[in-house]
Amino acid sequence: MTNHLVDLAVVGAGPAGRALAHRGAAAGLQVSLIDPDVDARWKPTYAAWADDLPDWLDPSAITARSPTIxxxxxxxxxxxxxxxxxxxxxxxxxxxxxxxxIHPHRADVVGETSVQLDDGSVVRARNVVDARGLRDRDAPAQTAYGIVVARSVAEPLLDGAGAILMDWRGAQSDSTPTFLYVIPLDDDRVLLEETCLAAAPAMSIGELRGRLTSRLAHLGLDIDALEVFDTEKVRFPLVDTVRLPWEHGRPVRFGAGGGMLHPATGYSVAESLSAADDLIAAVATGDDPTQALWPWRARAVYRLRVRGLGALLNLPNSELVGFFEAFFAAPAGHRRAYLSGRVHLAGTLGAMAGTALHADRKLAGTIIRSAMRSTSS
Structure with missing residues (x-):
């Protein structure tokens, strides 16, 4: 057992945990980071709205920028x-x-002020943060399958845009619809990814691969004939079906497992990076990190977004594309408030009301009824 008491012990070295340790050390805190393989390369592709990223992030972390999408x-x-x-x-x-x-060990017991490691040693801290992600296997999930191809292959699909956030053309109405996501990874490579935004149970990777193959074939591309530099398989839960993020108590949870993941879109990295300094400031001043992360507006916005996830899950398949047509017809400021940030309560309400307003009467009623049902139904 170590007798040294650090200011902050972070369990998990993914983007959220590593960012927290990085910012804590930069603020002069004594920080311990616990992970069996701190330098293991992360596998997913991370993307974000540029204005969601914190000012302190090194520009070298950005490998591609699209002025429009x-x-x-x-x-x-x-x-x-x-x-x-x-x-x-x-x-x-x-x-x-x-x-x-750095403690290159698995955390066996994560407590309020201590972490017991798999070698029997104990890390003691004034604050312990669990940043190991969301592990609710029964929760609604987002899944995706993608291939990385040369930019020249993707240029006709982009049709002048820097990237494609969602391409719902050809979405199936007799089963859960999926969309094509197209983003540049760098100057030479582009990711083409078939995505199921939310489903319970999760859509299989095999189904998504088949849909991507069919979609590309319809666009004149034979997936088996393409030079594929890499593939990507994505699956992660969208919400904790047991507890709300601020109800976890101690240790504090942070990142995707601590409510930084947007329940209705699946984005979490930019929010985790941006929220890191709020938690660090609370640790530095001796304040409650949970209260710092979850003021009442943030709690209200999160609850509304969970309702948004409920709408996605419970809408009839035939109505889903119409839902997004109405959403993207709403004012840009309201859309931004819904997609980004954690405390824009008025904007979030405006986006939800605006979506219903821009839908026809039948769809608006369906959206409202779907949002009121449980995300687990």
Whole structure:
């Protein structure tokens, strides 16, 4: 057992945990980071709205930037909001761990002020944060299957846009609809990914691969004939079906497992990076980190977004594309408030009301009824 008491012990070295350790050390805190393989390369592709990222993030973490991004519902809408891709290796390297005590072990017992490691040793801390992600296997999940191809292959699909956030053209109405997501990874490579935004139970990777193959074939591309540089398989839960993030108590949870993941979109990295300093400031001043992360407006916004997830899950398949058509017809400021940030209560309410307003009467009623049902139904 170690007798040294650090200010902050972070369990988990994914983007959220590593960012927390990085910012804590930069603020002069004594920080321990606990993970059996701190330098294991992250596998997912991370992307974000450029204006969601904190000012302190090293620009080297951004490997591609799209000044505009298109949406097809099925009509084309171009959003004039910059969208960026974060290189996994570049982001990891930018979140340096100088001054952080590394414990290359699995955490067996995570308590309020101590963490017992798999070798029997104990890390003691004034504050312990669990940043190991959300592990609710019964929760609604987002899944995706993608291939990485040369930019020249993707240029006809992009049709002048920097990226495609959602392409719902050809979505099936007799089963859970999926969309095509197209983003540049760097100057030379582009990710083409078939995505199921939310489903319970989760859509299988095999189904998504088949849909991507069919979609590309319809666009004149034979997936088996393409030069594929890499593939990507994505599956993660969207919400904790047991407890709300601020009800976890101690240890505090942070990142995707601590409510930083948007329940209705699946985005979490930019929010985790941006929220890191709020938690660090609370630790530095001796305040309650949970209260710092979850003021009442943040709690209200989170509850509304869970309702948004409920709408996605419970809408009839035939109505889902119409839902997004109405959403992207709402004012840009309201859309931004719903998609980004954690405390824009008025904007979030405006986005939800605006979506219903821009839908026809039948769909508006369906949206409202769907949002009122449980996300687990």
């Amino acid at each position: 298109a949406v097809y519902t099925p009509g084309r809408t171009v959003l004039d909001r910059p969208y960026v891709t974060l290189g996994t290796a570049e982001l990891q390297q930018s979140l340096g761990l100088a001054g952080v005590r």
